[in-house]
Amino acid sequence: EDQVTQSPEALRLQEGESSSLNCSYTVSGLRGLFWYRQDPGKGPEFLFTLYSAGEEKEKERLKATLTKKESFLHITAPKPEDSATYLCAVQSGSSNTGKLIFGQGTTLQVKP
Amino acid sequence: GAVVSQHPSRVICKSGTSVKIECRSLDFQATTMFWYRQFPKKSLMLMATSNEGSKATYEQGVEKDKFLINHASLTLSTLTVTSAHPEDSSFYICSAPRQGHSYEQYFGPGTRLTVT
Numbered sequence: 465e466d467q468v469t470q471s472p473e474a475l476r477l478q479e480g481e482s483s484s485l486n487c488s489y490t491v492s493g494l495r496g497l498f499w500y501r502q503d504p505g506k507g508p509e510f511l512f513t514l515y516s517a518g519e520e521k522e523k524e525r526l527k528a529t530l531t532k533k534e535s536f537l538h539i540t541a542p543k544p545e546d547s548a549t550y551l552c553a554v555q556s557g558s559s560n561t562g563k564l565i566f567g568q569g570t571t572l573q574v575k576p
Numbered sequence: 577g578a579v580v581s582q583h584p585s586r587v588i589c590k591s592g593t594s595v596k597i598e599c600r601s602l603d604f605q606a607t608t609m610f611w612y613r614q615f616p617k618k619s620l621m622l623m624a625t626s627n628e629g630s631k632a633t634y635e636q637g638v639e640k641d642k643f644l645i646n647h648a649s650l651t652l653s654t655l656t657v658t659s660a661h662p663e664d665s666s667f668y669i670c671s672a673p674r675q676g677h678s679y680e681q682y683f684g685p686g687t688r689l690t691v692t
Contacts, residue, residue, distance in 0.1 A: 498681070507582075507669050507683035508620070551619065561633065562673050563610060564681060566619045 466491045466556050470567035477542055477574050485537040485550055485570045493557030497535050498564065499528050500551040508551055511537075542574045579603055580672050582684035589660055590692055597655045597687045599670030605650035606672035610681070611643075614667040626653040626670075660691040 469488045477483055489497065496515050500508035512521045514530040521528050525546065527538040537550055549571045553564040579602040589595050599609055607628045612620040624645050625633040632645035642664075644656040653672075657664050669686040 496680075500683070505667075505686070505688070507580075507671075507686045510680060510682060513680055561625045562608060562681070563622055563625060564671075565622075568619045571617075 466554065466565050468552055468554055468565050468567035470550075470552050470570050472570060473568065474571045475573070477539075477572065479543055479574055479576050480541045482538070482540045482542070484539070485552075485572070487535040487537070487552030487567055488533060489535070489552075489554045489567075490533075491554045491556045491565070495555040495557040495559070497530055498553045498555070499526075499535070499537055500553065502549045502551055502569070504549075511550075539572070542572075544574045544576050547572055547574045580670065580682045580684040582668075582670060582687050584687060585685060586688045586690075588690045588692060591661055592659055594656055594658045595660055595689060597657075597668055597670075597689075599653045599655070599672070599684050601651045601672045601674075601682075604672075604674045606653075606674070607650060608673060609647065609653040610671045611645060611653070611655050612669045612671065614669060614686075620669065623655075628653075657689065660689070662691045665689055665691045 467490050471486045496513050499511040502508045512528040517532045519530050525540050529536045549569045551569045552567045581600045583598045609626040611623045614620050623638045626645045626647040628647040647653045671681045671683045673681045
């Protein structure tokens with residue numbers, strides 16, 4: 465069964481304190497792994513797509529990496545505006561609909 | 577960039593009434609759209625896959641007769657919550673993959689449904 469597990473569930477950082485969020489997955493043929501940011505009361509905002517082990521993508525203070533079993537979202541020198549819930553999702557190659565399987569998310573709070 | 581809209585953003589209705597939520601892809605066509613439900617401080621739960629020109633595919637445990645989905649065109653899908661009850665109160669979000677963009681899915685802003 466395809467499954468996604470994110471850790472930690474919640475993370476509190478001081479402004480400027482770098483850290484990483486983890487997304488472990490088991491899927492029958494990974495088509496893509498996706499990272500989203502979700503602010504309270506809003507829909508998820510697309511951040512990155514990763515397709516194969518070893519791939520990395522960056523956007524401002526965020527960097528996403530991928531191995532065969534997990535993905536990390538590294539946050540360098542975070543700012544209070546980075547506070548949000550970060551969601552990881554996978555898309556299975558066996559799915560002909562393209563549906564996503566989501567993890568439970570990591571809620572990040574960055575204190576000034 | 578790709579944009580998906582939802583309407584309404586918030587709706588309050590009385591028990592027993594029906595509510596329709598619209599999901600539109602604004603600058604691309606979507607033969608498939610997805611409907612999710614999200615409980616407070618929880619992740620997204622896929623309810624159904626909306627297919628343009630054919631019946632929706634529902635996830636296990638989702639009542640087809642309660643959550644009616646119609647994919648009326650290549651840019652519009654609707655979710656109708658029929659005979660709503662307080663337990664249907666939730667945050668409903670749709671998404672659409674943009675073809676030719678490597679399966680990336682773009683989400684709408686969500687609709688907060690409150691049933692009194």
